[in-house]
Amino acid sequence: MSRERDRARREGERTRRDGERPRREVVTSPRTTAARHPRYPVSREIDEQTRLGEVYMRSLIRTQFRLALFVCTVLGCVVGGLPLLFLLVPELRETRLLGIPLPWAVLAGLIYPAFVLGAWLYVRQAERNERHFADLVERDR
């Protein structure tokens, strides 16, 4: 979403540069007197609940929701798949890992570090998403 917006902006700048014929111009003074582009941050769009503000908010929520859904899907596959796996492939139940039956090694041991790893990766990505959103919102348009 935001990446598309960036690309559109960059492309706009490039076509403007390409389209303009090079003109010779004598620079006499910087445009100190001309009206500046008004400062209008995105956070104000959000506060005033304009359509643009809504687009920003929806993009944030959608990004975070997709991430959450991804984690939940992986979790669902692992957790929901294990009983099915043990049911359909009975040999797995008898397999031993370092002398411990595989179901016990997984359910009473290995799954916990896996949870922590998943959680750590999630936190990293969620914070990254938020930083990205904050950068977008705080940058002047």
Place this chain on the structure above:
Amino acid sequence: MSTAYGVTAVVLVVLAAVLIGAFGIRLSRTTSDFYVASRTVSPLWNASAIGGEYLSAASFLGIAGLILAYGADMLWLPVGWTGGYLVLLVLVSAPLRRSGAYTLPDFAEARLESMAVRRMASVLVVLIGWLYLMPQFQSAGLVLRTVTGAPVWVGGLLVAAVVAVNVMSGGMRSITFVQAFQYWLKLTALAVPAVFLLMAWRADGSPGLSAHDAATWALPLAGDREYGVYSTYSLILATFLGTMGLPHVLVRFYTNPDGRAARRTTLVVLSLLGAFYLLPAVYGALGRIYTPGLDRSDTVVLTLPGRLVGGMAGDLLTALVTAGAFAAFLSTSSGLTVSVAGVIGQDILKGGVRSFRTAAVLAVIVPLGLAVSARSLPVADVVGLAFAVAASSFCPLLVLGIWWRRLTSAGAMAGLLTGGGLACGAVLATIAGGPHTGLTGALLAQPAAWTVPVSFTVMVVVSLLTPGRIPPGVARTMVRLHTPETLNVNRGDWRPRHT
């Protein structure tokens, strides 16, 4: 004799709780204290406090007991009780902290702008709290009977009285460090004896399971339990989705300074719980080898040190485990009682300090009565039922409330009523009318697999049918829930009501 050590352990833990409660008066319990604490409490302390409050009798005694009785299928219980925090982390933790809600009814009110939903959430908090408290009191009775031979009701009464006095005097609750200490006490009380037990087992020549047990008990979905596959999946659903709906867990998130810290705290909670839950399986498996015919399997954690280690060391280890068990009863019960009493006092009675005191008594007496009168199920099973009710009521409310703009107050109420009502009905039928057999028995004993989808569906369908009742401030609420605190945006002016 071991009785003396056991009694000493119980007395020490209870005395410590009472003293801390008495000195805690000055530390008070208002929401602003949580604000104050939030500036000084690091994620590790906060997470320890959550762990200390979360690890109840069910975790300390119940899981090992169920593993001893039913085998590998029960390994899912601790997995779900830990994994629930992963679901909570990704779906709920940061937005919930950002909502500023102090309790689940607060969240319902803030998000749906409806007092009716708030009241319904309050009733559910009280029901879940009572359902969770009842087995804590029952286990306290069981432990005290095992250690001293006292009648079963004595232990429950002791814990209930200490908790009620503590909560009324305002101690215990806001002291994050006390709850944090409880986690480490419980971990030590289970880990140290486990090391000695394993050493004794090695010295004994590492005996294995009997051939019959190795072929059935040790394998998942291999025992003679009816509808094992259904029960396993229903248990997984209840535990993974129920964690986020527990009233005493949510309040702790308020101590985090912001949503980002809430996430990091949850991450640490996952690590701490993972470390703790490595242990019950050890007790369960050793119990199956050495004490397969234990009449109340919940006592396996208390019985093993005496049986395997024996002598003075065995007595001391038993005392340590007993102390850990009482710490578990007291910390979880205190957390639950404060949550339940807060809701009763504020939403059902008039509010204010006197209401809170009446509410604290009510919060404790009802589950105590239930504990004495109801049929005694394994502690982890009853706590599992509390998770099922939470998963079928608050889980849909939180998930849809945080991520779906079109949730309406009518939809939320219909979902809470249907899901919570069905789950509560199943619980009642199991505890009061059971044990049922066959498919009905399985459906009632593990209701989550059907009540959770029903609840989600009702909430979504009724919301879609009542588009006119989408709360007017939903856009602002979404900004509040999802934008990081570093941004300077308008988040609305809703604040939780102070107790």
